[in-house]
Amino acid sequence: MDGEPGGPDPSLHQLRLLLVLAEELHFGRAARRLYISQPAFSRQIRRLEEQVGVVLLERSTRRVQLTAAGEALLPRIRALVGAADELREAVRTQARAVAGRVVLGCYITALPVITALAERLRGHHPDLEVVLREVDFVEQxxxxxxxxxxxxxxxxxxxPGIQTLPLATEGQVVCLRxxxxxxxxxxxxxxxxxxxxVIGSSPGVARVWRDFWAVDPRPDGTPVTYTGHGATTFEAGISAVVQGHGIRFVxxxxxxxxxxxxxxxxxxxxAPVCTAVLAWSSARRDTPEVAALRRVVGGMVGTGGSDPNPRWWHTGHTESKGD
Structure with a gap:
């Protein structure tokens, strides 16, 4: 194949196909790796050679190998595809930029993890106002x-109606006077x-949450007896324990x-292990504010971590699985 290139510039798709073929040196394996048919794969590579005006591959019934020209061009092709990937990620990052106001609730906003999360969110989205709000067990x-x-x-x-991202798991303890x-x-x-x-909770507390934090029913099926308290906060429950009215699981x-x-x-x-979560309304999952929070929290902690005494709640970070 000689002469000038015979068509428009090659596409990134074609260049990606060539990079995979250069690794596999086998049309069938390369096609399977990319989930396309071998004939379609071969046509794309032929078209690429026509467009650049250079034979890139030597083909035989036994093997495929790069020509000298193919070997010489491969580093430049790899660099071009890498640059395109970087550009795509930069565009995605810019598109994810969020401005406005996000309100994050927690039963105690002074927790170190809250401060760390707010700082990280501001670092990723400097135009986003982060408002921290204390919420009780009803409001959460x-x-x-x-x-x-x-x-x-x-x-x-x-x-129901609320989705979560797991942050860390830990055991339960009982509070005793x-x-x-x-x-x-x-x-x-x-x-x-x-x-x-067990110290009673307000009727406004979600039943599924109340039952879990009382281990109700117990493993043998026995229902739990509650005190007449209507606690909505951690401190209210602990205060009732100090006064000798009952116990509390935390x-x-x-x-x-x-x-x-x-x-x-x-x-x-x-007792069942408990899981700390970031929670949001299912109806607002894809709003810019919630999406930004999910990305930042996922970058801080990954998901599915298990630690009987998770450091994340104390320090606001752990080893990340990606940012």
Whole structure:
């Protein structure tokens, strides 16, 4: 094949095909790798050679190999495709730029993770105003569904209509009043806690959330007895425990995050593990604000992490699986 190129500039698609073929040196394997038919693959490579006016490959019934011209052009082709990929990513990043206002809820906004997340969000989206809002256990779902907040950092499970991104998993502990016969133990079982009332929650708290955090029913099917309290916050529940009214299940990280006089946190190895999540309304999943939060949180922690005492809640970061 001699002479000047016989058509328009080659497409990036054709150049990508050539790069794969240069790795496989086999039309069938290259075509299968890219999920296209071998005849279509071969036609694209032929067309590429016609367009550049140079024979790039030597073909035989046994093998395929690059010609000297193909070998010489390969680094430039690879660089061109790489530059195109970088440009595409730059365009995507620019398209993801968000301006406006995002409201992020949490039951305690002073948590280190909240500060770290807000700083990271501002770093990625300097034109985005980040507003932190404390929400109680009723508002953490109600405020999502009515749009008062864009997302919350909370613990699963969440009721229908709310989607979540898992951040970290950990065990549960039980809060016992200091002086309780079980308070000095390193761990207790659910069977040993049977019959002890759980501090009651407000009727506005999502039932699925309340049941999980009371381990109701217990593994043997026994329903839980609740006190008459209508707690909506962490502090209200802990205060009732200190006064000796009942017990409360919380995440293991509370032992370090919220030490309180008058209570003891005791491990409950047979209680279900709990999962910290970023949560948002299903109806608002793809809004710019929620999409920005999901990307930033995913970059901070990845997903599906498991740690009995996750550092993420303390420091605001862990090893990332990608940014």
């Amino acid at each position: 779902t109600a405020a999502l569904l009515d749009g008062r907040v864009d997302a919350v950092l909370a613990y699963a499970p969440m009721p 200091e002086g309780h016969p079980l308070a000095g133990r390193a761990s207790v079982t659910l069977a040993e806690l049977a019959g002890l009332p 995440s293991a990280s509370c032992r370090e995050l919220f030490p309180r006089p008058g209570i003891r946190y005791v491990d409950v190895p047979d």
